Amino acid sequence: MNIYESLCDIIGGDYVSRQAEDLYIYSRDSGTQPPRHVDYVVMPKTVEEVRHILMLANRERIPVTPLGGGFTLSALVVPHKGGIVMDMKRMDRIIEINELSRYALIEAGVSQAALRAYLKKHHPRLQHSTPEAPPTVTIVGNALIQGHGHLTPRYGLHSDMINGMEVVLPTGEICKLGSSALSPSWYARGPIPDLPGLFIGWFGTTGVVTKLSMKLYPRPHYREVLVFSSDDIDAIPEVIFETTQLDLLEDFFLIMQEKPDWMNHIFYVVILSAHFEEELAMKMRAFTNLCNKTGNGNTIKVVKDLHPALRTRFLDVPPKAAVAADFRKGGGFQYSAAILPFDKVPAIWRKGIEIAHKHDMIASYVHQVLTCHSIMFSFNYSFNRADNNDIEAARQAIDESNRFTLDIGGMIWKGEADAQKLVMEKMDPGTANLIRKIKKTMDPNGIMNPGNWEVS
Ligand SMILES: Cc1cc2nc3c(=O)[nH]c(=O)nc-3n(C[C@H](O)[C@H](O)[C@H](O)COP(=O)(O)OP(=O)(O)OC[C@H]3O[C@@H](n4cnc5c(N)ncnc54)[C@H](O)[C@@H]3O)c2cc1C
Known part of the structure; x- marks a missing residue:
């Protein structure tokens, strides 16, 4: 039997393709x-x-790349x-929502939008943390x-909100990680060795995750947004x-865009949430006072006339802050994302403009x-x-x-393969060697998403 026939034998011909028009979509x-x-x-x-x-691929030494929504933009x-x-x-499948222990047990293909809609309908007091990425x-x-x-x-x-996983190794073993290794309940990650x-961070190079338990959180009744604006780049860390x-x-992000002119400032967007009206009013007061104190009423200002459309956009879950990014005609968009300590923000802000x-x-x-400790700084580049x-x-700008x-x-x-190479070249050699050893142990034939995190 050839590979195509073997795959059809495993999952049925309707769910295997080698047709050019299907492969075209998955090739970019x-x-x-x-x-x-x-x-x-x-x-x-x-x-x-x-x-x-996976057992077939391992036996025949065929690369396997797991795909969720396929939206990292860095071709992972x-x-x-x-x-x-x-x-x-x-x-x-959304397998279980445990209201009392606040977790969702889901299969690997569940989208952000599907879980959000399900919780809204069946468990309106709970929510999961939602990225500003496409809903799929x-x-x-x-x-x-x-x-x-x-x-x-x-x-x-x-990744910190994961309670546990079910994974399939390239060699065919199925493992449960976290409390599910010991109990039918997926409520916690430890205290056992932290195998998730x-x-x-391995980009699918160690195995396939088939189930995952994700923490859920209370959904507060009230939300509001407060925006400060400033032009003082050096003051950002403080x-x-x-x-x-x-x-x-609840949420906190900074935005800036050189065009239109009114957006060419540093905007600090603070999202507040509360269970009680008085609590929300107190938080609004606290941040307004802080803004006045930090900027001496001068260098940072509360934006008092925030346009209602922007207010809605910021308060949406997910928020739609990136929608404004300079999308040229032709629909291409990628960002280079840096994780940094706060004191590096002024330097990277200036470099990004350059x-x-x-x-x-x-x-x-x-x-x-x-978190209170680091920032994700995205250099956005749109292209035709x-x-x-x-x-x-x-590509060069990235x-x-x-x-x-x-x-x-x-x-x-989530850097593309070239960025991963830069990281591996800079990495402490002992750490790079440990990565190589782990990878070799878990995926002895190197079939899982090869080309990512390769250590020479
Ligand atoms: C406009 C826009 C805004 C964005 N905003 C955000 C944001 O606010 N926050 C954010 O975090 N991201 C954001 N992103 C980036 C990205 O879209 C998201 O991180 C997205 O959630 C990645 O999920 P995915 O399902 O598309 O992953 P995929 O691209 O499918 O996969 C990501 C990696 O995980 C591996 N993988 C996937 N599934 C499995 C599995 N079951 N087992 C093993 N490995 C697997 C893949 O091989 C790949 O290496 C944004 C993207 C865009 C386009």
């Missing part, structure tokens, strides 16, 4: 990376099917060495790349420190303050997908942004 994403070759696309429905596909799901793209979207992206794909959402400043990265870390020091906010101007673009930023020069300019991020001691988030 909407970022700047060039298209790459795909041999087969499969859409498994059960963990047993995943297991049998476009295979470097051909083979099978494993699209998880048919594994879309998956909870699992996002958590595995250490994504962030509207509750991150309060509760941490989405073997799959978080403003972030003082704002997070109050320990009262890089954008060098490539004839307007500078446009959205930065989410992740029909114009190769434009794509090349955006490369320069990535290099600058590493130069000032930052880390690149």
